[in-house]
Amino acid sequence: MIDETIEEIREMQTHSSSVVAVKATRALAELTERDYATVEEFERDLERNVGALKRANPSHASLYNALQDVLHSVQGEADDLDEARELTLSTIDRVVETVETGKRHAAQQAAATIEDGQTFLTHDYSSTVMEAVELAVADGAQLTAYVTEARPRFLGRKFARELAAIDDVEPHLMVDGASGMFLPGCDRVIIGMDCIVEETLYNRIGTFPLVAAANEVGVPVTVVGSGAKVVDGGFRFENEIRSPSEVMLEPVEGIELENPAYDATPVDLIDEVITDEGVIEF
Structure with missing residues (x-):
């Protein structure tokens, strides 16, 4: 096993x-x-x-x-x-x-901050964010969600399909590069996290440009996850470089295909991190 x-x-x-x-x-x-x-x-x-x-x-x-x-x-x-x-x-x-x-407790804390009528944008797939949305809807909230595809593995499609099964959530699925177009119409960005090590958020590739764009247009960014993912020492993050075939199926010559799994976002671009242990504000 x-x-x-x-x-x-x-x-x-x-x-x-x-x-x-x-x-x-x-x-x-x-x-x-x-x-x-x-x-x-x-x-x-x-x-x-x-x-x-x-x-x-x-x-x-x-x-x-x-x-x-x-x-x-x-x-x-x-x-x-x-x-x-x-x-x-x-x-x-x-x-x-x-x-x-x-x-579960992180999702409960996050759900308490989601207001009825809010429009949020999320990236990739976070089971904690999904649980927070479900709890907020169960408490009476009606929401609009913009979801990135999260290429190249398209985990955002899974998130959007699950949102579509929830009454009172109106999901919109978009290509990753379209986030800048829809951010001005959003109340907030809500994303999960792989981990936060010292002053850096590591999360699925595409998080950094999304958060940077949100900062530029003045949309607050909330990160949700277990407090166990916030570490000060003893752990050294190692990025995962995935197969080039996820980017382009056919063999190519003269092109170096790049496919990192995660990117790094400075925490000073984040408004708050909601964990089971409370809220961290930056």
């Missing part, structure tokens, strides 16, 4: 970083079903698999933090194999609950 999860994480196209963190953390439960001679052997295998899962996507701070939490909570804490297995399973449950609760 762990090997399959590693490959799935590497190829994931439609899942948020929180979903990835939960999937990777739960995969470690497989180790409790294997045979080991000693606790030390179990811990070495746990460390090896945690490392492999982290390397599957080194751009996700929530993945890194969740796996590190499991490793640090288990290593050196058990006297025998049965205790190590029980501690691993209970830690996995705790970490998964923390990730899912943080995401």
Whole structure:
């Protein structure tokens, strides 16, 4: 299961970083079903698999933090194999609950800021932003949403389809380059995040030009996500460079195809970050 999860994480196209963190953390439960001679052997295998899962996507701070939490909570804490297995399973449950609760509470905090009649613009796909919209609508809000396609994987199309299934939301799907045309008619930009490391927001490619354009036309920008994604140290963001075939299917000569997964946005361009731990204003 762990090997399959590693490959799935590497190829994931439609899942948020929180979903990835939960999937990777739960995969470690497989180790409790294997045979080991000693606790030390179990811990070495746990460390090896945690490392492999982290390397599957080194751009996700929530993945890194969740796996590190499991490793640090288990290593050196058990006297025998049965205790190590029980501690691993209970830690996995705790970490998964923390990730899912943080995401849910962040969505609740964000939903409270969404007013009836608002028009917002969002980029790519964020399950936390989607949950915030659903909660706001359930509380009586009627909304208009402008959604970027989020090329080259078109995750914005998934977001727009899910919005279309919600009563009282009027979704508009647009190509990424059209955001500057529609921003002046929006009340705010609401986006998710991969992570914030020190003074930089890392998020799906296309976030930086969108946020910069919003600043130029005076539209406030809100970022929503679990507080576990805001990190000060211990984590070094590594961008993912994806296959050129996502940009152009046919082979080409004389052209270097660029396909980075994420870009970097200075936090001073962001008005607020809403997490389960509260609101951070810049």
